[in-house]
Amino acid sequence: EDKVVQSPLSLVVHEGDTVTLNCSYEVTNFRSLLWYKQEKKAPTFLFMLTSSGIEKKSGRLSSILDKKELFSILNITATQTGDSAIYLCAVETSGNTGKLIFGQGTTLQVKP
């Protein structure tokens, strides 16, 4: 059975800290791994990763995929209170279906 596991499930840090969120997966026919940020409403897209070892960056956020060890990490540096959210990892399997398998999410709270 395909599964995606995120850790930790929740995290509390202070502004300025650096955090690392983990996502491991066991799936057949891996196609891509995606990270989303969810605040009060629908998830919003952060990154899509398909190749091992290539870091994706957007401002203070970055992510990398290790297809050999079957995991990805999402780093957030110099955290701000606006980073408080649920961070979701999802894996797309097989080809041309568009369906995603999500992890449980990591709830990040950044305190002032």
Add this chain to the structure above:
Amino acid sequence: NAGVTQTPKFQVLKTGQSMTLQCAQDMNHEYMSWYRQDPGMGLRLIHYSVGAGITDQGEVPNGYNVSRSTTEDFPLRLLSAAPSQTSVYFCASNDRGITTDTQYFGPGTRLTVL
């Protein structure tokens, strides 16, 4: 573009009632999906569609039906609502371009079954 729209935003049902959650997208996306989100469980796929006339089951399809008669619309039907179906429901559609593979989510429907 309105993106992905969902109606209603909130709904309260009694056990045994049926209803349809509406989802529409105006981006001409082939792929559409329905997820439910429960605390501590991320999003779980209910049903998905790879194009008009084609649907398939996801992880948690029991108690739900879908149809895809047009590219734009992908309604989700609850046949006989149960308290276990209390959840937040998200509809999504896929942009399958060459360099992106973004899934766009609707704003969600919060459903309570009493």
